[in-house]
Amino acid sequence: MIRRGRAEGWLKEPIEGLTAWATFHGVVFNGIKIGPLPGYEDRGSAVIAKRNLNGDIEEPLMTIPKELVLSRQNIELFAKSDQHLRELLQALGDFGRTTRGAVLTFLVMQASLCCPDIKDIGVHTPLTDYIKYLPDELLPTFWTEEEHELLEGTTLRSATRAKMNSLLREFETFRTATGPISWCARYWWDEEDGLLTFDDWLRVDAMYRSRALEVPGVGDAMVPCIDMANHASGHATAALYETDDDGNALLELRQGKYISPGEEITITYGDDKGACENIFSYGFIEDTMSSAKVMFxxxxxxxxxxxxxxxxxxxNTAPGFRLVHKEDTVEWEGDFVWLVVVNEEDGIDFKVRQTVDGEKEIQAFWKESELNDASKIRAYLEKDPLWEVFQLRAVVLMQGRVHAQIERLHVVGSPEREGTVRERPWHLAARLRTLELELLRKTAEILDNKRATLLDSETIQRYLGLIDDDDDKGDEEEVDFT
Known part of the structure; x- marks a missing residue:
């Protein structure tokens, strides 16, 4: 439906009309405009200065009325006057009460309101027209199978697979929950003429995921016009988004920033996000990015x-570990690692117990102390006399995983671009492979050094039997730390 609406024009408006939409609905622009940046038209729209702007004295560059912010709270307000939207959210149960579930449902509803084949449902809102100005982002969920193959050896490959499976489950949940609603059955799910498909779910997911901002006092939300601003990290970030005392969303130029006419005004989507997440959620890697930053x-x-x-x-933690590049080192995070490396003889134990309602569950213990949260196991291990032994096991485990990932990237190499592969996915995949390989190599070096340091410790020496309690050296033996 959405793809058809873009092609036929009933769900697409030129960006030049956005200013009129904004003015009509009470959005205030101060010295800025929205449109393509000259010379960078291929990047879509941007927020551009119309005059000299001084961050030390400038009033907000944009003021967005709070009722235009697409948040869960506002969707609940819309539903009070829209029985069809309310019907959808109620049918979806817990999913409809989440921000993501509410926003995606609302976006599907607004697209349906624009469709000329759907009559007499829903209530038209200012946001019904706003989605016509949103671009179609080329996220990995829209890449072809040939383009996905370029991601082999990168962390984005598994992330994209997992996301596609998650989206399919969401769509099936949405279809099952709304199928019994008469107008949904008629317009969306009819076997012959049903308008809604999995492609539509992919598109509203991309709209939300690529444009959601963490708005102070509101939470995750889409903010019209502000969400047209592009990303720049560090000192290149020109503006910040905020809310005023009345709940209106503001775009404010950072103090000390001076923008000349025709220059772009950028915001940050999150400076700590890695190359993989930037492609995954936004479909780009910043030109200045020299490190993958984060890998899982x-x-x-x-x-x-x-x-x-x-x-x-x-x-109850993510099954893996996270590498974070900080200045000249790489740190790792991952409670799952500690759960993997401990054994029964170390002190971990599991017992089956019966709950008050008669169900059985497994409870974890560390040396008779109950582990209510498996992610807290590290706190116990740090106090254990064998803490350095556990660290060594963790290092060896991660070394194996890092080297396996490096080998996968070496096997993939640098594939040639086939005729059916688009330029942007090919370029992004190549950059991601390079950045992640560099981070993996640096991690491998750091883990090698950490392993060598741990092997020299007295605790490890005693554990290996290389020295006894009388400090006498014994024969060296190999120990499997995995």
Missing amino acids: LNLDVPDDDPLRPAKIYVC
Whole structure:
């Protein structure tokens, strides 16, 4: 439906008309305009200065009335006067009460209101017309299979697969919940003439995911006009978004910033986000990005671990670890790693207990202390005399995973661009492979050094039997730390 609306024009308006829409609905522009940046038209629209702007004295560059902010709270208000929207949200239950569920449902509803084949449903709002100005972002969920193959060896490959599976589950949930509603069955789900498809769910997901901002006092939301601003990190970020005492959204130039006429005014989508997440959520990598910044490498509990089923059952953390590039080093985060490296003889135990309603559940213990949250196991390990041993096991485990990822990237190499592969996905995949390989190599070097340091510690030496309690050296033996 949305793809058709873009092609036929009933769900697409030229960006030049956005100023008129904004003015009509009470949006205030101060010394700025929205449109393509000369010389960078391929990047879509931008917020551009119309005159000299001084961040030390400038009033807000934009003021967006609070009722135009597409948040869960405002959607609930819209639903009070729109019985069809209210019907949808109620049918969706818990999903309809989440910000994501409410926003995606609202966007589908607004697109349906614009469709000439759908009659007598919903209430037209200012945001019904606003979505006509939103561009179609080329996120990885819209890449072809040939383009996805370019991601082999990168963390974006598994992230995209997981996202597609998640979106499919969401869509099936949406269809199952709304199918019994008469007008949904008629317009959306009719076997012959149904208008709504999985492609529509992909498109509203892309609208929301690529434009959602964490608005102070509101939470995740789409903010018309402000969400047209492009990203720049660090000192290049020109403006910040905020809310005033009345709840209106503001775009304010940073203090000390001076913008000349015709220059772009940027915001940050999050300076800490890595290359993978930038492509995943926004469809680009910043030109100045010289590091992948953040990577998540998945892990699994080894098949030969007798505690594997219990560990998987109690695990409430992401199954892997996160690499974070900070200045000249790489740090890692991941409570799952500690759960993998401890064994029964170390002190971890699992017991089956019966709940008050008669159900059975597995409870984890560390040396008789109950682990209500498996993510807290590190706190116990840090106090254990064998803490350095656990660290060494973790380092060895991560070394193996990092080297495996490096090998995968080496196998993939630098694929040639096939005729059906578009320029942008090919370029982004190539940059991501380069950035992630560099971060992995740096991580491998740091882990090698950490392993060497730990092997020299007295605790490890004693654990290996290289020295006894009388400081006598014993014979060296190999120990499997995995």
